[in-house]
Amino acid sequence: MKYAKSNLTRGYANKILTIDLHTGAIDAKVLDSRARDYFIGGRALGLYLLYRRINPNTSPYAPENPLIFSPGPLAGVPNFPGTSKCMALSLSPHTGIPGVSNFGGHFGAHMKFAGFDVIEITGKSEKDVFIVIDGFKNEVTIIEAPKIEHVFELEKFIADKFTQEGYDKKNMAFVTTGIGATNTTYGCINSHYYDPTKTADGQKGFFRTKQAGRTGLGSVMVDKKIRSVIVMAEYPHGENPYGAADWEKAKRAGSKLSKVVREVDPVSLKMHRKGSAGLISFMNKENYRSLPVKNYQYGSDPRAEQISGKFYADNLFDHGGMDGCYPGCSLKCTKGGWVTLSAGDQKGTKVWVDGPEYETACGFGSNLGIWNAEAVMEANWHCDNFGIDTITAAVIIGFLMECFQRDYLSKEDADGLALTWGDDKAMLHFLHQISNGETECAREAGKGMISLVDWVSERYMKRTGLGNPEKKLRKFAMQVKGLPFSLYRTHRSLSMQASYAAASDIGAHHAAAWLIKVDLLGAFPTLQDRARALVTYPRVRLGNDNLGLCKLPWVDVFNPESEKVKDTDKYINPASQEMYAEFYNGMLGTDLTWEKIYEQTDRDINLQRVMNAIIFGRNTGEKDWVPDRAIGPTDDDLYDAEKNFHDSEISKILGKPLEYVEKMQAKEKRTILMNHRKDQLQKLIHAYYHERGWNENGVPKVETLKQVGLWDFLNKETQTKITEMNS
Numbered sequence: 001m002k003y004a005k006s007n008l009t010r011g012y013a014n015k016i017l018t019i020d021l022h023t024g025a026i027d028a029k030v031l032d033s034r035a036r037d038y039f040i041g042g043r044a045l046g047l048y049l050l051y052r053r054i055n056p057n058t059s060p061y062a063p064e065n066p067l068i069f070s071p072g073p074l075a076g077v078p079n080f081p082g083t084s085k086c087m088a089l090s091l092s093p094h095t096g097i098p099g100v101s102n103f104g105g106h107f108g109a110h111m112k113f114a115g116f117d118v119i120e121i122t123g124k125s126e127k128d129v130f131i132v133i134d135g136f137k138n139e140v141t142i143i144e145a146p147k148i149e150h151v152f153e154l155e156k157f158i159a160d161k162f163t164q165e166g167y168d169k170k171n172m173a174f175v176t177t178g179i180g181a182t183n184t185t186y187g188c189i190n191s192h193y194y195d196p197t198k199t200a201d202g203q204k205g206f207f208r209t210k211q212a213g214r215t216g217l218g219s220v221m222v223d224k225k226i227r228s229v230i231v232m233a234e235y236p237h238g239e240n241p242y243g244a245a246d247w248e249k250a251k252r253a254g255s256k257l258s259k260v261v262r263e264v265d266p267v268s269l270k271m272h273r274k275g276s277a278g279l280i281s282f283m284n285k286e287n288y289r290s291l292p293v294k295n296y297q298y299g300s301d302p303r304a305e306q307i308s309g310k311f312y313a314d315n316l317f318d319h320g321g322m323d324g325c326y327p328g329c330s331l332k333c334t335k336g337g338w339v340t341l342s343a344g345d346q347k348g349t350k351v352w353v354d355g356p357e358y359e360t361a362c363g364f365g366s367n368l369g370i371w372n373a374e375a376v377m378e379a380n381w382h383c384d385n386f387g388i389d390t391i392t393a394a395v396i397i398g399f400l401m402e403c404f405q406r407d408y409l410s411k412e413d414a415d416g417l418a419l420t421w422g423d424d425k426a427m428l429h430f431l432h433q434i435s436n437g438e439t440e441c442a443r444e445a446g447k448g449m450i451s452l453v454d455w456v457s458e459r460y461m462k463r464t465g466l467g468n469p470e471k472k473l474r475k476f477a478m479q480v481k482g483l484p485f486s487l488y489r490t491h492r493s494l495s496m497q498a499s500y501a502a503a504s505d506i507g508a509h510h511a512a513a514w515l516i517k518v519d520l521l522g523a524f525p526t527l528q529d530r531a532r533a534l535v536t537y538p539r540v541r542l543g544n545d546n547l548g549l550c551k552l553p554w555v556d557v558f559n560p561e562s563e564k565v566k567d568t569d570k571y572i573n574p575a576s577q578e579m580y581a582e583f584y585n586g587m588l589g590t591d592l593t594w595e596k597i598y599e600q601t602d603r604d605i606n607l608q609r610v611m612n613a614i615i616f617g618r619n620t621g622e623k624d625w626v627p628d629r630a631i632g633p634t635d636d637d638l639y640d641a642e643k644n645f646h647d648s649e650i651s652k653i654l655g656k657p658l659e660y661v662e663k664m665q666a667k668e669k670r671t672i673l674m675n676h677r678k679d680q681l682q683k684l685i686h687a688y689y690h691e692r693g694w695n696e697n698g699v700p701k702v703e704t705l706k707q708v709g710l711w712d713f714l715n716k717e718t719q720t721k722i723t724e725m726n727s
């Protein structure tokens with residue numbers, strides 16, 4: 001299909017590309033300006049398009065479930081740090097509710113440069129296909145693709161094919177997935193972009209990847225038989241290339257934030273050397289104990305330094321070239337390095353690994369009791385190559401390792417493979433089994449945590465003849481709404497417990513409300529402060545997902561000027577927020593404060609909640625809860641492992657001296673502690689609902705939806721259901 005392309009205007013291409021893989025119909029429509037102006041872009045616009053495509057009975061693998069890519073109006077502007085982001089959205093095969101995942105690289109920018117704000121793909125193809133969006137010829141085609149099931153082999157095929165056809169690698173950006181996405185519900189989408197600065201085999205330049213890991217969107221992609229979506233485009237030129245309302249203002253904001261990043265990062269977190277893995281040492285601190293160790297049982301370990309950001313920076317990361325995942329990002333945190341594979345068909349081969357980022361480093365490291373940084377990097381590579389989410393795979397393996405530890409599983413249940421803490425060879429072997437769907441245990445692990453608990457329970461009952469252990473297993477099966485936890489142990493952060501439970505509507509992920517760090521630093525003294533933070537932080541975090549912005553130059557670079565801002569939460573980094581507002585206003589021609597800009601996120605947060613409520617029903621709030629393991633010690637030994645800390649909390653709860661508490665039995669103390677913490681969490685969740693304008697069951701009130709202007713975007717059926725849920 002040929003299409004007409006116009007210049008970017010205020011960051012928008014003003015076109016949506018729709019593709020029906022069943023009929024082969026391709027259409028380039030003008031973006032509805034009413035929806036664009038209300039939802040703005042990225043995640044919000046994608047959610048709205050998803051909402052319009054599905055109904056309460058749509059299955060994630062139904063042809064009508066769309067796969068959507070949506071960057072946002074500020075994406076792809078290299079004059080401001082961190083404009084790399086694009087959102088992938090679909091009904092999640094992993095959780096059954098709307099799935100959302102952001103990813104970096106050049107794909108979102110290229111989409112816009114090729115002429116599209118959104119790509120929406122429905123239907124299923126009969127054959128494996130490539131969708132090729134050619135921004136040079138202004139043409140979209142669907143072509144037959146080879147069935148290449150390993151991502152890096154596919155990457156090479158695509159790069160070779162299109163360079164032979166005359167395209168320059170720097171003008172290509174594409175997304176792929178692999179065989180793991182077919183055999184699990186948690187396939188990831190890899191975003192490939194060309195880095196001309198890195199050296200391999202004495203030659204400059206190779207493709208690198210970022211991932212949309214969460215909620216199984218790669219599994220939707222492969223189910224539609226899409227092997228890759230490839231976009232060819234080049235940067236727009238001219239005096240005002242991105243169509244800014246005030247280009248000088250937008251550029252000025254970018255220079256200011258770049259300066260802050262360049263001055264602050266080298267003397268603070270050093271993301272440019274350690275990447276996000278630098279966070280491991282912070283979470284591991286004795287007084288925080290927030291690093292998940294052995295399936296979140298423990299919160300710190302002296303061996304964590306062997307998998308820390310410093311270790312990677314000093315020993316494994318390659319610091320040559322530039323590590324920004326998009327031009328203009330002065331934070332340059334996308335680290336990577338070389339490892340020699342010890343498992344799989346390519347054993348003995350030296351490969352480039354993008355990562356590990358913090359989550360993957362903990363997931364395959366501390367949380368499995370593995371203190372071998374190279375094994376972690378290798379696991380990262382295999383997950384990317386198979387196309388599965390590192391976080392989900394790692395946390396599911398952590399659950400199974402604990403099942404082995406507690407004798408709920410035996411070697412026979414896993415076809416002779418013992419999954420024990422610290423066994424990196426078994427971990428790598430099992431990753432292969434999951435991705436290839438090789439054994440019953442691996443296939444069950446590929447379905448997800450909720451059904452895995454049932455399977456382990458059945459095996460246990462069959463093997464031992466004992467009662468159903470399901471309730472005990474659920475205490476340490478680390479998931480919310482079916483989505484395994486990202487890698488934060490939340491015992492010491494009530495805000496983060498509530499974030500996972502209620503503020504993240506995709507399940508247990510930190511994208512919406514990553515409050516743990518500032519909570520540990522003491523930012524929220526009262527329950528009401530915490531409830532408020534569960535509203536204000538997601539506005540900014542998910543607001544960035546709507547705009548096409550990376551959060552890290554904001555959240556991981558504390559602007560010293562923020563210390564001076566009066567009457568506000570300094571931890572939200574208000575001095576840098578001013579620069580984001582200047583950029584936004586410069587691009588879009590508005591005159592809004594940063595608070596007003598991000599308040600707009602309430603629209604899509606409410607929409608997502610409405611979509612969940614339609615699926616879960618009027619008691620949607622019952623899904624807003626975390627397993628016991630996320631709240632505190634689940635057995636007496638775990639209580640005693642942090643006895644002093646726990647005893648002092650009990651002393652405060654009971655109003656009794658420490659000497660009195662020390663004489664009590666661990667079992668009694670643990671019951672008091674857990675009941676108290678659960679009560680606090682329940683109170684916080686209800687205070688959060690109240691702040692949001694939701695009813696006591698977590699359903700948005702009609703008046704709230706009207707107040708944020710969302711009501712008019714909902715169809716009659718939804719309006720009726722929400723009204724009934726509030727009656």
Ligand code: SF4
Pocket residue numbers: 081082083084104323324325326329330331332333334550551552553
């Ligand atoms: S901060 Fe890191 S992840 Fe974000 S855009 Fe920059 S390089 Fe990419």
